Amino acid sequence: MSRRIGDVILEVDDLHTYCFTSYGVVKAVDGVSFSLRQGETLGIVGESGSGKTMTALSLLRLAPRPTARIVKGSIRLGGEELLTKSEREMRAIRGRRISMILQDPQTSLNPVFTIGNQLIEAIKIHHPDGHRSLVRRAIDGLKQVRVAAPERRVADYPHQISGGMKQRVVGAIAISCEPRVLIADEPTTSLDVTIQAQYLRLLREIQQATNLGLIFITHDFGIVAKMCDRVMVMYAGRAVETGSVRDIFNRPSHPYTQALLNSVPSMDDDIARLYSIAGQPPTLWDLPEGCRFAPRCPHADDRCRHEYPRAFSVGEGHTADCWRLEKEWTPRPFSASTG
Amino acid sequence: MQRFIAKRALQSLLAIWVMSLIVFTLVRVTGNPLDVMLPLEAGPEDYARVSKHWGLDQPVYVQYAIFLGKAVQGDFGNSWKWHGHSAMGLVWQRLPATLQLAGFALLVSVVIALPVGVLSAVMKGTVWDTVAKVIALLGQSLPAFWLGIVLMWIFAVNLGWFPTSGRGGIQYMILPAITLGWFQVAAIMRLVRSSMLEVLDSEFVKLSRIKGLAEWKVVWKHCLRNAAIAPLTFFAIIAGVLMTGSVVTESVFSWPGTGLLVVDAVRARDFQVVQAVVIVFAGIFILTNLLVDILYAYLDPRIRYQ
Ligand SMILES: Nc1ncnc2c1ncn2[C@@H]1O[C@H](COP(=O)(O)OP(=O)(O)OP(=O)(O)O)[C@@H](O)[C@H]1O
Ligand code: SF4
Ligand SMILES: [Mg+2]
Numbered sequence: 001m002s003r004r005i006g007d008v009i010l011e012v013d014d015l016h017t018y019c020f021t022s023y024g025v026v027k028a029v030d031g032v033s034f035s036l037r038q039g040e041t042l043g044i045v046g047e048s049g050s051g052k053t054m055t056a057l058s059l060l061r062l063a064p065r066p067t068a069r070i071v072k073g074s075i076r077l078g079g080e081e082l083l084t085k086s087e088r089e090m091r092a093i094r095g096r097r098i099s100m101i102l103q104d105p106q107t108s109l110n111p112v113f114t115i116g117n118q119l120i121e122a123i124k125i126h127h128p129d130g131h132r133s134l135v136r137r138a139i140d141g142l143k144q145v146r147v148a149a150p151e152r153r154v155a156d157y158p159h160q161i162s163g164g165m166k167q168r169v170v171g172a173i174a175i176s177c178e179p180r181v182l183i184a185d186e187p188t189t190s191l192d193v194t195i196q197a198q199y200l201r202l203l204r205e206i207q208q209a210t211n212l213g214l215i216f217i218t219h220d221f222g223i224v225a226k227m228c229d230r231v232m233v234m235y236a237g238r239a240v241e242t243g244s245v246r247d248i249f250n251r252p253s254h255p256y257t258q259a260l261l262n263s264v265p266s267m268d269d270d271i272a273r274l275y276s277i278a279g280q281p282p283t284l285w286d287l288p289e290g291c292r293f294a295p296r297c298p299h300a301d302d303r304c305r306h307e308y309p310r311a312f313s314v315g316e317g318h319t320a321d322c323w324r325l326e327k328e329w330t331p332r333p334f335s336a337s338t339g
Numbered sequence: 340m341q342r343f344i345a346k347r348a349l350q351s352l353l354a355i356w357v358m359s360l361i362v363f364t365l366v367r368v369t370g371n372p373l374d375v376m377l378p379l380e381a382g383p384e385d386y387a388r389v390s391k392h393w394g395l396d397q398p399v400y401v402q403y404a405i406f407l408g409k410a411v412q413g414d415f416g417n418s419w420k421w422h423g424h425s426a427m428g429l430v431w432q433r434l435p436a437t438l439q440l441a442g443f444a445l446l447v448s449v450v451i452a453l454p455v456g457v458l459s460a461v462m463k464g465t466v467w468d469t470v471a472k473v474i475a476l477l478g479q480s481l482p483a484f485w486l487g488i489v490l491m492w493i494f495a496v497n498l499g500w501f502p503t504s505g506r507g508g509i510q511y512m513i514l515p516a517i518t519l520g521w522f523q524v525a526a527i528m529r530l531v532r533s534s535m536l537e538v539l540d541s542e543f544v545k546l547s548r549i550k551g552l553a554e555w556k557v558v559w560k561h562c563l564r565n566a567a568i569a570p571l572t573f574f575a576i577i578a579g580v581l582m583t584g585s586v587v588t589e590s591v592f593s594w595p596g597t598g599l600l601v602v603d604a605v606r607a608r609d610f611q612v613v614q615a616v617v618i619v620f621a622g623i624f625i626l627t628n629l630l631v632d633i634l635y636a637y638l639d640p641r642i643r644y645q
Pocket of ligand 3: 052054
């Protein structure tokens with residue numbers, strides 16, 4: 001079976017998710033737009049706190065309540081608007097049509113229930129069935145993620161299995177109802193390199209078998225290069241650059257993307273070079289007026305500090321929010337930028 | 340699991356032995372029982388005679404050896420105050436009343452505190468949560484004897500809804516049980532709330548929502564069992580609090596239990612009865628702890644499989 005990139009399955013437009021806290025409004029996601037096709041892998045990269053997880057949770061309408069609220073935007077899954085759905089309708093969609101693997105596999109399983117119990121629960125929500133056939137499906141699910149001796153594993157508790165195995169079980173739960181979109185939120189940060197590689201291979205295989213759209217959140221450009229078709233770079237709640245993996249690597253157009261790529265240790269060098277980006281990301285409840293990257297940008301000028309840059313198209317399906325591109329490139333016709 | 344229980348049982352016996360040593364010493368520091376037992380005009384020869392009769396003329400360690408030797412057979416000697424009754428006999432006679440009251444108080448407090456604690460965590464920051472917090476604060480700052488007297492004054496004396504004292508049908512139990520359980524309601528509620536908040540924030544709760552699970556199932560299946568583990572430790576303490584609390588509550592409401600018994604026995608310097616009550620209380624306390632440990636292991640597989 002080979003992967004085939006098909007129709008657009010998910011469209012996110014001008015998504016705003018704010019956290020209403022006692023110290024102010026945290027603009028965790030502040031106008032993000034992207035789309036995802038079947039069989040396609042979209043990478044979301046960005047520093048810690050840039051809003052990657054919040055974007056992902058918003059897609060499931062699970063941004064932490066009551067603090068976080070989606071205040072604006074549109075999320076269309078298979079053409080249907082999710083933001084107007086009732087909570088009950090959303091429950092039928094979660095797990096079944098869009099699913100997610102959380103950041104930390106070690107704590108994603110409930111310690112007081114067996115693996116079988118938690119996997120069966122996931123299947124039963126969308127496919128109510130007799131206990132025996134549910135158990136059989138659970139065992140099949142574990143086989144699909146290459147868990148050895150699945151018949152015995154179903155009776156195990158999470159603390160009895162290894163971290164890599166837990167990760168697989170969480171994966172099995174996420175795909176148990178054959179979702180069309182799967183979000184993997186830094187699924188490998190807590191695993192060692194070998195297990196990490198195995199897990200990535202497994203995700204690819206699952207994607208090939210089911211042709212699902214995969215959103216892959218990570219810090220690691222190395223993994224992006226291996227896993228993704230397209231990349232969205234996030235900075236302070238905004239998508240500052242979006243494009244194909246090749247374009248992003250060959251022609252990074254936003255100074256932030258360039259800085260991020262520079263900070264990746266190069267495999268070819270004897271000595272791994274590591275430029276870290278000077279400065280701190282802005283606090284999200286007190287954002288600078290103009291370009292959010294201006295305080296750290298080597299090219300920032302007066303205009304950057306006062307006016308948020310529009311999105312400029314720098315190639316086929318390749319856009320970036322930066323004033324520097326204005327001279328060379330025309331603005332994208334349907335600019336979604338706000339202040 | 341068997342080894343775990345055996346080990347805990349052995350520790351329990353040791354604890355009871357230490358307890359016997361403490362209570363044996365303590366009652367003897369409170370004063371000479373003969374001062375209470377004998378009439379004021381009694382002379383030294385009367386003292387000597389009665390002292391010999393009860394074995395109080397022996398050196399203390401001999402007294403302890405005799406006490407211990409008999410105690411392991413369940414014999415705590417005869418009461419000095421209630422003639423013709425063995426100390427243990429009195430305790431057994433009064434214990435059911437205390438257990439009934441304590442059990443009822445515990446039941447009432449769990450039935451109230453658990454749902455209130457869970458809901459105030461789920462609805463954190465709402466009016467409901469604030470109300471629950473106020474109740475908890477009141478519960479932990481009102482002393483039991485004060486609460487008992489106020490309740491009695493309002494509901495028994497003025498309104499006449501409940502009898503003021505004694506033991507009988509369930510109407511006799513309500514006020515003492517509220518007095519005894521009030522503090523527990525507050526404590527359990529706070530514990531359940533805080534551990535519930537912690538669990539609600541965990542990744543596995545998010546995963547169960549991602550699965551599409553209904554919120555009530557997320558709360559009552561995934562959270563409650565995890566959230567119950569921490570407050571469970573407290574149940575062992577509650578057993579102790581209920582027993583010490585019974586002393587006050589039973590005195591206020593003249594509830595004929597071991598609490599009232601021990602108060603009377605202390606006043607009369609009736610060593611034998613005091614010793615019997617304290618050892619039985621210690622036994623119950625330790626047994627509860629053991630049960631809690633076993634329950635723990637049942638709730639948390641990480642302990643069961645160690
Ligand atoms: N419950 C909350 N209340 C207030 N602010 C929040 C809350 N949750 C997240 N945030 C803020 O939202 C912003 C985005 O957080 P998010 O978790 O999406 O970052 P991230 O890109 O996933 O980072 P990481 O790489 O560390 O996972 C952060 O600045 C964070 O401080
Ligand atoms: S708009 Fe200005 S400050 Fe922002 S990234 Fe471009 S050059 Fe730098
Ligand atoms: Mg994150």
